[in-house]
Amino acid sequence: MKKKGIKPDEYTYGTIVVRLCKExxxxxxxxxxxxxxxxxxxxxxxxYNTLIDGYCNKGxxxxxxxxxxxxxxxxxxPTVSTFNVLAHALxxxxxxxxxxxxxxxxxxxxxxADSITxxxxxNGYSQAGNVKKCFDLFDEMSKKGLHPSKVTYTSLIFVLCxxxxxxxxERVFQEVIKKCLTPDTAIFNALINGNCHSGNMDRxxxxxxxxxxxxxxxxxxxYNTLxxxxxxxxxxxxxxVLVEEMKKKGIIPDNVTFNTxxxxxxxxxxxxxxxxxRDEMLRQGFTPTVLTYNSLIQGLCENGEGDxxxxxxxxxxxxxxxxxxRTYFHLIKGKRHLAEVDVDHDTVKSH
Numbered sequence: 001m002k003k004k005g006i007k008p009d010e011y012t013y014g015t016i017v018v019r020l021c022k023e024x025x026x027x028x029x030x031x032x033x034x035x036x037x038x039x040x041x042x043x044x045x046x047x048y049n050t051l052i053d054g055y056c057n058k059g060x061x062x063x064x065x066x067x068x069x070x071x072x073x074x075x076x077x078p079t080v081s082t083f084n085v086l087a088h089a090l091x092x093x094x095x096x097x098x099x100x101x102x103x104x105x106x107x108x109x110x111x112x113a114d115s116i117t118x119x120x121x122x123n124g125y126s127q128a129g130n131v132k133k134c135f136d137l138f139d140e141m142s143k144k145g146l147h148p149s150k151v152t153y154t155s156l157i158f159v160l161c162x163x164x165x166x167x168x169x170e171r172v173f174q175e176v177i178k179k180c181l182t183p184d185t186a187i188f189n190a191l192i193n194g195n196c197h198s199g200n201m202d203r204x205x206x207x208x209x210x211x212x213x214x215x216x217x218x219x220x221x222x223y224n225t226l227x228x229x230x231x232x233x234x235x236x237x238x239x240x241v242l243v244e245e246m247k248k249k250g251i252i253p254d255n256v257t258f259n260t261x262x263x264x265x266x267x268x269x270x271x272x273x274x275x276x277x278r279d280e281m282l283r284q285g286f287t288p289t290v291l292t293y294n295s296l297i298q299g300l301c302e303n304g305e306g307d308x309x310x311x312x313x314x315x316x317x318x319x320x321x322x323x324x325x326r327t328y329f330h331l332i333k334g335k336r337h338l339a340e341v342d343v344d345h346d347t348v349k350s351h
Contacts, residue, residue, distance in 0.1 A: 010036075014047045021054035029054055037074075045071065045079050052082060056089035064089065080111050084120055091124030099124055115146045119155070126155035126162075134159050150176070154186045161194025169194055182214060189221050196229030204229055220246075224256045231264030236273075239264060253284070259291050266299025274299055288319070294326050301334025309334055 008016075013036040020029035029051055033043055048071050055064040064086060071078050083106040090099035103117060118141040125133040134156055141148065153176050160169035173191060176183050188211050195204040204226060211218055223246040230239040239261060243253055258281035265274035274296055281288060293316040300309040309331060316323060 008036075008039075010041055010044060010047075013041065014044065014050075017043075017047050018050050021050050024054075024058075026051070026054035026058055026060075042074050042076060045076055045082065048076060049079065049081050049085065053085045056085055059089075059093075061086070061089050061093065078106075078109065078111075080106065080114055080117065083111065084114075084116050087117070087124070088120045091120065091127065094128070096124055096128050096130075113144075115141070115149065115152075118146060119149065119151045122152055123155040126159040129159060129162055131159050131163055131165070150181055150184050150187060153181070154184075154190055157187055157194075158190040161190055161197070164194070164198060166194050166198060166200070183216065185211075185216055185219055185222065188216060189219075189225065192222060193225045196225050196232075199229075199233060201226075201229050201233065201235075218249075218251070220251050220254055220257070223251060224254070224260065227257060228260045231260055231267075234264075234268060236261065236264040236268055236270070255281070255286050255289065258284075258286060259289065259295070262292055263295040266295040269299065269303055271296075271299050271303055271305065288316075288321065290316075290321055290324055290327065293321060294324075294330065297327060297334075298330040301330050306331070306334045 013032060016032050017029045020026070020032065033047065033051060036043055036047075048067055052064045052067050055061070055067065068078055068082055068086060071082070083102055087099040087102050090096075090102065100121070103113065103121065106113070106117075118137055122134050122137050122141075125137065138148065138152065138156065141152070153172060156172050157169045160166070160172065169191060173183065173187070176187065188207055192204045192207050195201070195207065208218065208222070208226065211222070223242060227239045227242055230236070230242065243257060243261065246253060246257070258277055261277045262274050262281075265271070265277060278288060278292060278296060281292070293312055297309045297312055300306070300312065313323060313327065313331065316327075
């Protein structure tokens, strides 16, 4: 285009920046914006926002914030979207205070927070476990006439379940139903997880059946949560049945599923089943992790099969999986257990 003597306009530059950012080529997109400025064209807010989003997705937040400051220098007014993207990225990093300071800066620019802003703030504080802040923002949002969405309610239910406030989480869930908002998979997963974590598997399975009744499709997170809940209660056979049901519904078990089953069988001392689950995991093309081997090594050591556990350590290292402190703790504990058994056996023989 340039070779033909045709100068690209703002729209052309903007289109190129969008395409490059979608392809993850953020540095190339930044070079295009620099070229644009050199040619006397000031990027529009939407072009800056695209680039800011690109850097945030790459985890390079300082550069993204620098671009927001560059906008102001170039007399391009940052938009609500500019601040939303940056605040979301800061929350993902766990920088709650920086994110809120950014929203305060937005308000000083005369910009009004929208539903997306509030959802970002509520979700951020939900992930941080700050129940009070979540509900303060929820009340503020409602007073401003902004309607909460399923995303809002999911964040509230998540933080309440995380703090083991299941009765309050159920009340929020009922509010969703009253407002004729069909709960989605994320909402059900948050509630099911809360109940599984508390050992309330009956309620978790009622919610699971409610999903079916409301035609809300469970996903691998739903099944993995239920499988883990059952395994924690020692109900590994029931968990195995659930995994088979999961397969029939076309949901493929993943590393989390297999690691949970292996851990469940190992804690129960059913090492043949645990090793069979490991073999199935390999057949399905999944790579065992340090968690997989730690569960197996712990189970074998507690079962008095220290030699087999030692073999697994060699296998683990051979696969490039680095043992951690827990691996060696289980092996040492297993050797002590064997030594104690030998001492007891010798004592019996001497009598």
